[in-house]
Amino acid sequence: MAEEKSQASSSKMLTLKASDGVLFEVELNIAKEMKTVQAYIDDCEDIETIPIPNVLGKHLAIVIEYIKKTNEEYDAEFEKQWNMDDLQLLLLAANYLNISGLQECLCKAIAKRIENKSPEYVRKVFNIENDHSPEEEAKLRKEYKWAFEGVDKD
Amino acid sequence: MEETTSVSYNQNYSGSPITNIPQDYIFTIILLLPIDAILSLSVTCKRFKAITSSDTLWKSLCKRDLGSTCVDSLLKSCNNFNQFSWMKLYKQVYQIDSVCCHKLSYPHGDLDFPKARASHSLNFVSDCLVLFGGGCDGGRHLDDTWVAYIGNDFPRILKWKTVHSGIPSGRFGHTCVEMGDLLVLFGGINDHGNRQNDTWIGKVTHNENKGITFSWKMLDVGNIAPPPRGAHAACCIDDKRMVIHGGIGLHGLRLGDTWILELSDSHCFGTWHEIAIHPSPPPRSGHTLTCIGRNRTILFGGRGLGYEVLHDLWLLESCQGYMRWIQVLYDLQNIPDGVSLPRVGHTATMVLGGRLLIYGGEDSSRHRKNDFWILDISSFPSTTASSKRVLTRIWKRWKSNGYEPKSRSFHRACVDPSGRHLYVFGGMVDGLVQAVEPSGLGFDKELFLVELVLQL
Numbered sequence: 001m002a003e004e005k006s007q008a009s010s011s012k013m014l015t016l017k018a019s020d021g022v023l024f025e026v027e028l029n030i031a032k033e034m035k036t037v038q039a040y041i042d043d044c045e046d047i048e049t050i051p052i053p054n055v056l057g058k059h060l061a062i063v064i065e066y067i068k069k070t071n072e073e074y075d076a077e078f079e080k081q082w083n084m085d086d087l088q089l090l091l092l093a094a095n096y097l098n099i100s101g102l103q104e105c106l107c108k109a110i111a112k113r114i115e116n117k118s119p120e121y122v123r124k125v126f127n128i129e130n131d132h133s134p135e136e137e138a139k140l141r142k143e144y145k146w147a148f149e150g151v152d153k154d
Numbered sequence: 155m156e157e158t159t160s161v162s163y164n165q166n167y168s169g170s171p172i173t174n175i176p177q178d179y180i181f182t183i184i185l186l187l188p189i190d191a192i193l194s195l196s197v198t199c200k201r202f203k204a205i206t207s208s209d210t211l212w213k214s215l216c217k218r219d220l221g222s223t224c225v226d227s228l229l230k231s232c233n234n235f236n237q238f239s240w241m242k243l244y245k246q247v248y249q250i251d252s253v254c255c256h257k258l259s260y261p262h263g264d265l266d267f268p269k270a271r272a273s274h275s276l277n278f279v280s281d282c283l284v285l286f287g288g289g290c291d292g293g294r295h296l297d298d299t300w301v302a303y304i305g306n307d308f309p310r311i312l313k314w315k316t317v318h319s320g321i322p323s324g325r326f327g328h329t330c331v332e333m334g335d336l337l338v339l340f341g342g343i344n345d346h347g348n349r350q351n352d353t354w355i356g357k358v359t360h361n362e363n364k365g366i367t368f369s370w371k372m373l374d375v376g377n378i379a380p381p382p383r384g385a386h387a388a389c390c391i392d393d394k395r396m397v398i399h400g401g402i403g404l405h406g407l408r409l410g411d412t413w414i415l416e417l418s419d420s421h422c423f424g425t426w427h428e429i430a431i432h433p434s435p436p437p438r439s440g441h442t443l444t445c446i447g448r449n450r451t452i453l454f455g456g457r458g459l460g461y462e463v464l465h466d467l468w469l470l471e472s473c474q475g476y477m478r479w480i481q482v483l484y485d486l487q488n489i490p491d492g493v494s495l496p497r498v499g500h501t502a503t504m505v506l507g508g509r510l511l512i513y514g515g516e517d518s519s520r521h522r523k524n525d526f527w528i529l530d531i532s533s534f535p536s537t538t539a540s541s542k543r544v545l546t547r548i549w550k551r552w553k554s555n556g557y558e559p560k561s562r563s564f565h566r567a568c569v570d571p572s573g574r575h576l577y578v579f580g581g582m583v584d585g586l587v588q589a590v591e592p593s594g595l596g597f598d599k600e601l602f603l604v605e606l607v608l609q610l
Contacts, residue, residue, distance in 0.1 A: 088172055091179060107179060111186035119197035126172040128199045137197060144193040146245055 014041075015049040016064075022057025023049075026064055033067045035098035055093040059086070063093055066102055079109030084125045087113070180205055185214060188532075189248070212240035219508060219532070220247060220573070221447075227572035232610045246608055247507045252553040253526055253576075256603045258312050267314050268300045270599035272582045273385070275330030276566035277337050280358035281305050283312075283568070283577055284337060284368055289326035290597055295345040297324030301358065301368045304570065312601060317368045322354045327384030327402075330356075332568075334393045336421060338373075341401065343384030349403060351382040355421055373417075375424045380413040387443035389451050397451060397470060402439045408459050410437030412470070412479070434479045435468045440498035440564070443470075444510055446531050452510060454529075457498040463518040465496035469534065482534070482548075489549050494525060499563035499581075506573035506606050508532045511552075513604070514562045514581065522561035522584060526552040526604070559602055560584065567604075576604040 012028040016037070031037045031050075040050050052060060066078060082090065087110050094102040114122050123130055132140070172180075184192055184206065192215075196206040205211070217225050232238055274288025274296070285300040299317040328342025328350070337356040343349050353373040361367050386401025386409070396415045403409045412429050435441075441456025441464070453468040467482040486492040500515025500523070510529040516522045528550045565581025583598040 088175060091175060095176060095179070103179075107182045108186055111183045111191075114195070115187060115191050117191070117194065119194045122194055123198045126198070128172065128202075130198065131200050132197070132203070140197050140203070144196070146249055147190045147193050 014047075016060060017049055017051045018055055018057035018060045019053050020057050022060070024057075024060060024064060030064065030067050033099055034063075036096060052097070054096045056089070059090055059093045062086075062090060063097065063099065063102065066105075067099065070101055070105075075105050079105060079112070082109075084110070084113060085127075177205075181211065181214075184211065185218060189215070189219075189244075207241070209240050212244055216240050216244055216247075219244070220506060223571045224506060224573045227570075228608075228610065231572070234610075238610075243608075243610075250507065250606050250608070251550070252555055252607075253511075254556040254605045254607050255554055255559055256605060257557045258577075258601045258603055266316055267312075268298070268316075268579070268599065269296075270597035271296055271326075271580050272564040272597055273326040274566055274580060275328060275337075275339065276568050276577065276579050277330055277332050278304070278568040278570050278577065279332050279337055280335055282358050282366060282368075284330075284356070284358070285314075285566075285579065286330060286339065286356075287322075287325050287328060287342065288580065289345075293345055295324035295326050295343075297322070299356075299368050299370070301366055303366050315366065319368070319370055321370050321372070322352065323350075325350060325384070327386075329386060329388035329398065331388050331390050331396050333390045333396065333417070338388075338390075338396050338415070338417075339370075340388060340396075340398060340415070341380075341383050341386060343402075349382035349384055351379045353379070353415065353424060353426075373424045374422060375415070375426055379426050380411065380428070381409070383409060385439035387441045387453065387456070389443040389445045391445065391449050391451060391470075397443065399435065399443055399453060400438050400441065400456070408437040408439050408457075410435065412477075414477075429477050431476075431478055433481065435466065435481075438464060440515075442500060442502035442512075444502045444504060446504060446510065446534075447508075450534075452502070452529070452531075454502055454510075454512065455497050455500060455515065463496045463498050463516075467529075484548060491551050492549070494523065495527065495549065497523060497563075499565075501565065501567035501578070502529075503567050503569045503576055504531075504573070505569055505576060506608075511576060511604075513567060513576075513578065514565055516563040522563045522582070524554075524559055524561040526554055528552055554604075556605075557602060559600070560598065562598060565598070574606045574608060576606075578602055578604060 013025050014028055014031045016024045016026060016031065037050055041047060087106055091103065091106040094106055113125060192206055196203045228243065268285055269290060271288030271290045275286045277284045281304055283302045283304055288296050290296055299319050300314050301317060302312050302314045322339060323344065325342030325344050328339055330337050330339045335357060339354040339356060341350050353375055354370050355373050356368060356370045359367055359369050380398060381403050383401035383403045386398050388396060388398040390396050394417050397412065399412050400409045412434060413426055414429060416425050418424065435453050436458055438456035438458045441453060443451050443453050445451050450469060450471040453470065456464050458464050465486060467484065469480045469482055470477060471480070486495060489495065497515030497517060500512055502510055502512045505511045508531045510531055512527040512529065514523050530548050530550065560583040562581035562583045565578055567576055567578045569576045579601045580598050582595050584595060
């Protein structure tokens with residue numbers, strides 16, 4: 001059962017189990033891109049199914065697809081497909097699973113979504129409640145005016 | 155398949171996922187945003203205001219947008235650490251909209267200073283100003299090298315030292331480019347009208363007896379070199395490569411070719427190769443090439459084949475392993491005073507805050523200028539953007555306070571590592587050489603400083 005990792009490792013399959021029970025069969029070299037999973041394998045050689053308690057099946061599927069296909073072109077298109085909630089949850093997943101390329105890609109994607117947008121828009125997109133008092137907010141906007149001169153109105 | 159009802163990603167999941175993202179990611183995301191987006195984020199809620207007010211964050215933003223060298227230099231010049239805030243500094247730099255000029259005087263007595271000239275080279279390297287060659291009255295060339303130690307602050311009185319080198323041979327209209335601690339000199343014209351295509355490497359050296367001096371060495375480039383020329387433009391791409399474009403070649407023909415020099419690690423050898431790509435900037439002379447960071451360079455202005463004075467802007471950058479020229483289109487009519495933009499024999503230097511400072515030059519009626527224009531590099535197209543984007547707010551004209559320099563062209567300028575001090579020397583100015591010749595022109599020997607003023 002426990003094959004030597006050297007020759008056959010690229011074709012060895014592993015099962016990942018998402019938090020909602022969805023199972024994914026992936027090749028070992030794909031799973032190893034997730035450093036958290038790699039650590040798991042290093043600890044228990046015989047393992048066949050690895051639980052991923054922090055990530056929903058829906059997001060784990062996206063993450064696995066990313067690892068398989070990532071390149072400059074794919075990354076550019078990748079970030080356009082997801083809404084902000086998914087982007088944030090994917091970032092949490094990428095953080096838990098410790099996949100560096102995906103973390104960078106998602107940070108860039110989130111940054112891109114809030115560039116050139118008003119505070120109101122950003123609040124909606126991040127689902128944040130405004131806890132500044134009206135006076136505080138007015139004061140801040142006035143204080144920050146210098147950075148907005150000459151910026152296009154959206 | 156088991157179904158769990160829990161959708162929580164950790165015990166404290168509540169409301170917006172953004173509140174659960176680790177702080178490190180928030181900083182990473184913020185550092186990818188332009189300043190106005192960061193401040194908009196600050197307005198959204200108290201938590202983000204606290205995060206975006208961190209002075210450590212603003213120090214990183216200063217490093218990102220001003221460069222580490224500049225930040226180090228600013229730290230050294232800071233007088234009052236208690237009141238120092240990186241956010242305030244960033245705001246100050248952002249809001250600079252004028253320069254202050256200072257005349258740098260020469261001491262009386264028997265200290266030498268370089269004679270009046272134009273189309274020479276002036277560089278700031280290893281804490282020193284270095285000047286070479288140029289043309290002077292009578293159409294004669296010069297072959298002298300001068301060095302002046304500047305250090306960290308700008309002195310009001312400069313002490314020039316002449317270097318008796320004998321090499322390179324006398325010339326004007328050559329280019330001399332800073333690459334790390336080295337200067338790379340190429341081409342030029344001598345007073346017999348011969349165009350050159352030799353390449354030289356120069357370095358500031360410290361000699362026990364003579365103190366600071368400068369030494370030149372011809373670079374071995376093998377059999378392939380660009381055709382001889384003068385009045386071309388050149389700048390470094392990175393610490394190993396230099397690019398040249400155009401100029402006036404054999405038989406007075408204006409060239410439009412682009413060549414890259416790659417230096418060996420030892421700096422003893424170099425290889426030239428031409429990049430023949432289309433589109434590329436049309437032939438011209440007296441234009442400028444300036445490195446604007448991240449291996450990109452900007453070409454501006456000059457005089458074209460039909461003798462017309464140009465104002466087009468071109469960006470040279472690497473895209474997926476090969477170089478390409480992109481024309482940056484803009485509408486002259488939409489720019490206040492835009493009619494004074496076209497020029498030849500101007501200087502273009504990167505200064506504090508990601509700006510290209512353009513000074514002087516002459517227009518199609520040979521009127522010399524003394525205006526200062528800023529090209530805002532931060533609003534430039536990146537490789538992924540469409541190449542035909544037309545930008546309307548990239549040019550700004552700056553006021554100049556303090557000493558008023560004479561209008562000039564074919565002068566030279568260079569900036570110190572802080573990005574706040576631009577040194578300008580020489581050039582052709584409207585001369586009052588003889589009162590009977592009001593339209594006469596003269597060679598200038600003035601050295602003055604253009605300062606971007608900051609309260610530190």
